[in-house]
Amino acid sequence: MEKDKYQNLLYNKENYYEKTEESEREKIFDFAEGYKKFLNICKTERECTNFAISKAKERGFSEYHFGDKLAKGDKKYFINRDKGVSLIKIGNRDIEKEGLRIIVAHIDSPRIDLKQVPLFESDGFCYLKTHYYGGIKKYQWTTIPLSLHGVIIKKNGEKVNINIGESESDPVFYISDLLPHLSRTQMAGKANEIINGEQLNVIIGGVPLKDAKADKIKINILKILNDKYGITEEDFVSSELCVVPAMRARDVGIDRAFIGGYGHDDKSCAYPCLEAMLDVDNEITSICIWVDKEEIGSEGNTGMKSKVFEDLIDEICYALGCNPRQVRGRSICLSCDVDGCYDPNFPNVFEKKNTALISCGACMTKFTGSGGKSDSSDASAETVYKIRKLLDKNGVTWQTSELGKVDQGGGGTVAKFISQLNIDTIDIGLPVISMHSPYELISKADLYSMYRVGFEFLR
Ligand code: MN
Ligand code: MN
Secondary structure (H helix, E strand, O other): OHHHHOHHHOOOOOOHHHHOOHHHHHHHHHHHHHHHHHHHHOOOHHHHHHHHHHHHHHOOOEEOOOOOOOOOOOEEEEEOOOOOEEEEEOOOOOHHHHOOEEEEEEOOOOEEEEEEEEEEEEOOEEEEEEEEEOOOOHHHHOOOOEEEEEEEEOOOOOEEEEEEOOOOOOOOEEOOOOOHHHOHHHHHOOHHHOOOHHHOOEEEEOOOOOOOOOOHHHHHHHHHHHHHHOOOHHHHHHEEEEEEEOOOOEEEOOOOOEEEEOOHHHHHHHHHHHHHHHHOOOOOOEEEEEEOOHHHOOOOOOOOOOOHHHHHHHHHHHHOOOOHHHHHHOOEEEEEOOEEEOOOOOHHHOOHHHOEOOOOOEEEEOOOEEOOOEOOOOOOHHHHHHHHHHHHHOOOOEEEOOOOOOOOOEEOOOHHHHHOOOOEEEEEEOEEEOOOOOOEEEEHHHHHHHHHHHHHHHO
16 A cells, blocks of 8 residues: 555556556557558558548548648648658648647658569579668568569550559469578578578569560560550669568457557558548648658658758748748657567567557657667657647557667657757657568557547647
């Protein structure tokens, strides 16, 4: 009893499932159903962008271009090169006084891209040469069913969308690994050399075309592709294709507590952010940004480093007759990205008190980076407090987190690029088990907590 008396002096994380009433638990499980459907049809940034556009249109949003007029009550979406999309809501309140509410998540996930001259044939197989995208453990991507996604721009300028391997009747693709019987040398090597980058060759076929003179399997593949899409080998040069796990998102656990799936990083944040943006009927002017290229450092004109996001904010301000510098300085942004979850199977790399625990809610990360916090924007105590107050006031289950032990490794998010625009920015997202693997794991409780974070922030 003496212990309880002092309980309120302590910071404790609580399991969200344990805290919830039956009605809230139902909401948690219902929300997960929509998310799984999204995950199954949105494996690339282009597919995510299309999804967000169609969802936004259903809710009365219309397309916005730089220079367009904006007025209170407008609901708009801005497309960046089909690989990112921002939803914009113009509220009633004065943004020069109150700033914007910005919520960001990335829609690219680690995967295996095709090279620009991918096809080659060897000893009964036709393969695709690849170049992996993002930080992957290469050996994890062998011996699993893979699907092919992306676009090819043909010689005549026509754009062909490719999506093979997701429907039950489709074939899938495959990267081989060595049989254990002959793996003595392989298994004695370093894990990052078990499969090297040039070994990530994807099997695409094996039937030779009888009347071809050489490369009979490759010619047959090209003939099939030509019959179906009208493409030639040269057209791969202007293509953007990748292979991703062909596996569907599934409930994990007999109690269905978890979801296994490809791309929880960062679609488990992107989806709840979008849903919150669509559901909130707000007075505040807000932007929900789905951004590309986070996994390779937020580079290029579709990544968070791009000037396009500063331009977007500026354009909104000009359209509303406001000073963008004043608005940015008073804005606040949630950089919604996943964090490493404490894994009892690998306790040594985590410092448990400061690591996100599964099912304890969305995790707020004051700083990311590595070593001495390098490459982190390190949100201020004031910014942390603003969000802490907001979430606590509204009864949202959340927790604080840091990625693993000091000097064990590290990682970054888009937060630092947004904060450079003079916007208070803080990371918050889901704890993920087996991050960057072909089949990651999250908790449904954390997913719903993220939705509640987004909803209360934008409300
Ligand atoms: Mn991420
Ligand atoms: Mn990542």
